[in-house]
Amino acid sequence: MPVFSRATDLPVSAEDAMAWHTRPGAFEQLTPPWQKTEVIRRTGLIEPGALLEMRFVQYGVPLRMLLVHEPLGEPGNLGFVDRQVEGPFASWAQKHRIVPTGEGTSRLEDEIHWEAPAGTSVAKVVGDAKLERMFRYRHRRLQADLAHHAAWAGLPRRTVAVSGASGLIGTALVQFLTTGGHTVRRMVRGEAGPGDIAWNPAKSVIAVGGLAACDAVVHLAGASISTRWTSKAKLEILRSRVEGTALLARTLAAMPADRRPKVFVSASAVGWYGHRGDEVLTEASGQGGGFLADVGEAWERAADPARDAGIRVVHPRIGIVMSGRGGALAPMAAATRVGLGGPMGSGEQHVSWVAMDDITAILTAAVMDERLSGAMNATAPAPVQQRDLAKTLGHVLHRPAVMPLPGAAVRLAAGEMGRELLLEGQRVLPQKLLDNGFAFAFPDLEQTLRHELGRGPAQVS
Template sequence: MRVAVSGASGLIGAALAESLAGDGHEVVRLVRRAARRAGEVGWDPFGEVGALTGVDAVVHLAGAGIGERRWTSAYKREIYDSRVRGTATLASALARMGEPPRVFVSGSAVGFYGDAGERVLTEDDPAGGDFLARVCRDWEGAAGAAADAGIRTVRIRTGLVVSSRGGAFGRMLPLFRLGLGGPLGGGRQYWSLISLADEVAAIRHVIDTPAVSGPVNLVCPDPVTNREVTASLGRALHRPAVLPVPGPALRLALGEFARTGVLASQRVVPKRLLASGFTFAHPDHQDVIRQATHRV
């Protein structure tokens, strides 16, 4: 199988490309710079996309980092455009192909649901109203050209990917290793986790399962509160995890991202993923955390 992956240098994309290549599949890495090694193809997310002839599947994960910089007006526009415009360009290019790929897997996130408190969320629930929810809603809509052209299109709503290799969780680990971690805000907000291994396996599952299309939540079946996550992380690392970070301090340090990202509550379950026959290697939050910290 020949699979094109955008965002192949990111945490998820790199792991996915490694997994596919390890099983003998050909991976075309779409990169936003000049190609430097075999298998890479330089591409402009706002321009034409070439070199996709003969591709069986496209996995689109590219986008500006959500939590890496403070959200100025300019950076919010970059977050939005890098996802929505980039996805629309790629979906339109795929739709115009004489022999398009059989499946287009387009990234999204559980931020789609906004802050939903304690309500359990499935793919049938509507979008929220905050900035991240609007980004995710329009991001998913931008894949419509591919779906309209008859390409099976899967919109993966990913939760917090737990890995020591990077991402938001990877940035938290050093503090917890030093015994400086603790609940964020009141700690009552729900976080929906998934291990990096299960994230990759789930993406490969939706590629290989013809019955799967539309939105699919990529989270483990055990959403828990931030307080429970930090307590489990402390136990896994044999470190105290009792130093809370007050909500006002987070909002001062992180601005709008604190409210719509860190402090938002999203109690998401993988209804469609489980119904399609997927089996989690790490089905509960303690398994998810242990697999990321077992070397410590």
């Protein structure tokens, strides 16, 4: 029977590492972006006898797997076992062993005993390659998450309302918060489930009682800007941001001071700075020009009622989020894989980006760190020019990235959106985060791309 094993050192105690695994969102947090997996049944979390049933695709074939959680049964170590009850393998048993290694440190040892139906050596080689890729991702993410959460270990856990919780960033934030021991209440426009907060910005409706039970609100909701900017689309982009922000700000301001969230984290974007060429932009820099700059200003100003009421308001000006699950990276990677990657226009425009693992931690820092208020650049400390981004992505994917896309073609195909989003940019530095000691897990672009795309070794800072 083939055996696969990998181990990694963790920056927290065995007890804290085990606690992370017992919380909602742990399975999803450790699932690589390229492994499309759907949980279709779950009974409990990882307590003995709890079941997890999932669907996933392997080599284009849809598969189903039912796991039962069992105790590790090793005195002196913490952990658990996942054993296949039904599924595609002849057998599968994974041990998650957490070994204390010192004061405040531990070691995670993953050990899988498995057998493919064919039972061939080819199956083992293919299986080991896939497992190596998967566990490289899992261990890097776990290290990064635990290090970020350790920064707030001495503070009480928070109850956080999150709007846009089903979006790319919102989904990741909810999982990051819950595995860190926080409680999340999703703000939903449809039917509210247990613990959800119903709201409808278009009708100025919000369940105030749900907000009263929260320590913080993180507001991420807003229409996508990745569409052709017709007059109707631009109006929706603006309305979707200002309307929801204003409703939340007015509602929070009107609540009794002793029974309302203490912090309102209302998203913004680096587009606020406009196109500034090579100018280095920090939170001390002024507003730029253009549609996105105007939207950003109106978006931030809509939070004024909460600010005027004495609530701590933070505006994370978010850069391009690098995630293997979607967003800007997906079309860039797809084009690069077929040899169409390369400079857009001059290629000299700056791209201010941030790793998904870091943006969730940045938003959490905005909730936890009372020193943070006002505008806060939510980007990695190393912005790059677009041609260097294309070159790095090509290097990671082992593809050429020299196919130029003329600026005229971008403007013709995408109009104003193409000009502002693709041909212009900002060279933004997260000065406020750096001054407050925020530690980025992925400050380097190549390491971030390798992590998100599962392409070779990468290091966590």
